[in-house]
Amino acid sequence: MLRLFSKTLKTGVVTERIKKPAADELEQLGIEVKQQIDRHFKGSLAIRAVDAGSCNGCELEIHALNNPIYDIERFGIHFAASPRHADVLLVTGPVSRHMQSALLRVWQATPEPKWVIAAGDCAVCGGEFGESYACCGSVDKVVPVDVAIPGCPPTPEMLLKGILGLINGAKTRSQPSDARQK
Amino acid sequence: MSQSWRDMYSQLLSSNQISHTSSSIQDTPLWQIESSQWQRAAELAKELSARWVAGWAEQLEDSFNVNALLEKDGDYVLLRTTVAEQHLQLPSQSTIYAAANRSERHTRDLLGVHFTDCPDHRPWLKHQAWQKHEYPLRKDFPLSGQPQDITPPDMDYAFVKARGHGVYEIPVGPVHAGIIEPGHFRFQAVGETILNLEEHLGYVHKGIEKLAVQRSPEKLARLAARISGDSTVAHAWAACQAMEQAASVDIPSRAAWLRGIACERERIANHLGDIGAICNDVGFAFAQMQFSRLREQWLRPQLQDFGHRLMMDYIVPGGVSHDINQDACERQLQALKTLRQELDDIVPAIDMNSSLEDRLYTAGYLSPQTAQDFGVVGYVGRASSQDFDVRRDKPYAPYHTLQIDAVLEEQGDVASRVWVRVKEIFASIKLLQQMLSQLPDGDIKADWKTPQANAEGLAMIDGWRGEIISYVRFDEDNRISRFYARDPSCVNWPALEKIVLNNIVPDFPVCNKSLNGSYSGHDL
Ligand code: SF4
Numbered sequence: 001m002l003r004l005f006s007k008t009l010k011t012g013v014v015t016e017r018i019k020k021p022a023a024d025e026l027e028q029l030g031i032e033v034k035q036q037i038d039r040h041f042k043g044s045l046a047i048r049a050v051d052a053g054s055c056n057g058c059e060l061e062i063h064a065l066n067n068p069i070y071d072i073e074r075f076g077i078h079f080a081a082s083p084r085h086a087d088v089l090l091v092t093g094p095v096s097r098h099m100q101s102a103l104l105r106v107w108q109a110t111p112e113p114k115w116v117i118a119a120g121d122c123a124v125c126g127g128e129f130g131e132s133y134a135c136c137g138s139v140d141k142v143v144p145v146d147v148a149i150p151g152c153p154p155t156p157e158m159l160l161k162g163i164l165g166l167i168n169g170a171k172t173r174s175q176p177s178d179a180r181q182k
Numbered sequence: 183m184s185q186s187w188r189d190m191y192s193q194l195l196s197s198n199q200i201s202h203t204s205s206s207i208q209d210t211p212l213w214q215i216e217s218s219q220w221q222r223a224a225e226l227a228k229e230l231s232a233r234w235v236a237g238w239a240e241q242l243e244d245s246f247n248v249n250a251l252l253e254k255d256g257d258y259v260l261l262r263t264t265v266a267e268q269h270l271q272l273p274s275q276s277t278i279y280a281a282a283n284r285s286e287r288h289t290r291d292l293l294g295v296h297f298t299d300c301p302d303h304r305p306w307l308k309h310q311a312w313q314k315h316e317y318p319l320r321k322d323f324p325l326s327g328q329p330q331d332i333t334p335p336d337m338d339y340a341f342v343k344a345r346g347h348g349v350y351e352i353p354v355g356p357v358h359a360g361i362i363e364p365g366h367f368r369f370q371a372v373g374e375t376i377l378n379l380e381e382h383l384g385y386v387h388k389g390i391e392k393l394a395v396q397r398s399p400e401k402l403a404r405l406a407a408r409i410s411g412d413s414t415v416a417h418a419w420a421a422c423q424a425m426e427q428a429a430s431v432d433i434p435s436r437a438a439w440l441r442g443i444a445c446e447r448e449r450i451a452n453h454l455g456d457i458g459a460i461c462n463d464v465g466f467a468f469a470q471m472q473f474s475r476l477r478e479q480w481l482r483p484q485l486q487d488f489g490h491r492l493m494m495d496y497i498v499p500g501g502v503s504h505d506i507n508q509d510a511c512e513r514q515l516q517a518l519k520t521l522r523q524e525l526d527d528i529v530p531a532i533d534m535n536s537s538l539e540d541r542l543y544t545a546g547y548l549s550p551q552t553a554q555d556f557g558v559v560g561y562v563g564r565a566s567s568q569d570f571d572v573r574r575d576k577p578y579a580p581y582h583t584l585q586i587d588a589v590l591e592e593q594g595d596v597a598s599r600v601w602v603r604v605k606e607i608f609a610s611i612k613l614l615q616q617m618l619s620q621l622p623d624g625d626i627k628a629d630w631k632t633p634q635a636n637a638e639g640l641a642m643i644d645g646w647r648g649e650i651i652s653y654v655r656f657d658e659d660n661r662i663s664r665f666y667a668r669d670p671s672c673v674n675w676p677a678l679e680k681i682v683l684n685n686i687v688p689d690f691p692v693c694n695k696s697l698n699g700s701y702s703g704h705d706l
Binding site for chain 2: 001003004006007008010011014049050051052053054055056057058059060061062063064066067068069070079081082093094096097098099100101102104106127128129130131132133134135136152153155
């Protein structure tokens, strides 16, 4: 136990600091995200990650958002275990046809108002896989997409930027996602 | 010198009247046998305790090649048989080797090759995206297929049922609660105890084998780098090595060493992330925070030195895409020292934690016998006494000149798998220190040569998850006509069904994470 405490103390706070926003884009971003979330989502934004056929590279970077260096929860963003608890679906992969129905069901299970982020080249435009007998070719061919984050995979910073973009867009949007039934 | 198993196998085949015309793909012997002997040949290999490694098929003009790769003591043999299209069937090897089961079903789903007495007639990769009697890997099947507007879910997979007082079923997935890949698990349980688990995979099937057809070498390398993002370096290396064999391209030794450096870095990154995640699955946040911090600090410099945080597309046909200078070597050597020091603090702290001990020891037991029967590889095998490491047993550059300390544990539980990985981090640190301080000078990329039509290549690479097999065949103008990659997950996934037996349902996540199969690498 002592070792544990001593290592924890020795490590200190590694989370990148909020003091100098100008010098650190991540922080700047985070602060903006936080303000917007406070204003529009009463301080908390729940994201449901859905892998719709990714190579798992995108998942690695989404995971990184939870490490103590990015520590996304400090901005009020957390990953929910069920779509029923989610404001946002963060979808990766070119939507394999075998996942198409599952993605639709997840989308239907998410309460309104809801937003969809397509994360990664595959989700945005099919990436290396494209459209084929096995892949739908992009997320927006299956559910309406509000924000697209390119990158293969997008870095944690890009993911955070994308989430900010979503929130800024969400302010101006009057209607909830058009209930395109597929 | 004692006789190699290959010679013994050859004699055994001959004495059983199984003629096997011998040729080779580079240094792997290729034995062509009669299709009627397919099963018998496997039986004889099993008598010699050979491991069934991988199986795949390929459509030719009016026939199909079916391949099975076997291994023992680092010596591989590729068995091949040719089956006429009008009579597309042969006896199954999965009655002999459990590992062949899903592979044969994969081949049946994608190519329509029928393994007559395969004990499992259920489709495996095929859900509802294409029709029965359609085979996506056949030449007359267009890449675009004929998809429906909405592909219906695969509702009718015939899971094994258990009945009885107090038995209940838990369906899990394809969408899981965490940030992980999709797949379906069907549990039968009594109280909290798992009676049976069946996996149903194939949800992330992206048609990689079909997409590979007609690609140029560069494009195939990019595709291979996306078979399983966490093994991007290892898969790209395997595909490039197979293509380089086919094209008789010798890569510069500096390139081979840089590939080794990237591959060991990938091993460390994944081990760091997973050890933290395993601890987190039993609620031990300290380790998760420490290890995920170390992982992030480990990934960041890769952007500068290898052009990408995960080193995607770093390995290209003929070599690597970026060189590193002396400064970068020094920096990386320094980072290795720091990582060691950090681990020297953290590892004893987790070792002495009794709550962790309570959850990880004896959980998720895989016996050495089952591990051998299933032919599991990588850290899952090495935690259950399966002493095999491609880097040591079938060495390739740069490992042929390095001392490989393969880590071995024998308890076969979750804790063993964690400890194998902890020790592998230390072993990789040592390897990296050697490689960085002795990095040979020279070019980082060889010129590409157009391979002869029909040239084949077969590579074995030890990724962080274990042995990756990559097979390629070229057609006449530098285009791929067949590509198959066997991720270690293909042979490790079935072991999970055994690992969880008699464990409690709440321990499933940690058991699963301790094996950590790739869904994408398996589903292709
Ligand atoms: S965008 Fe790249 S990293 Fe993400 S799933 Fe697609 S191939 Fe993998």
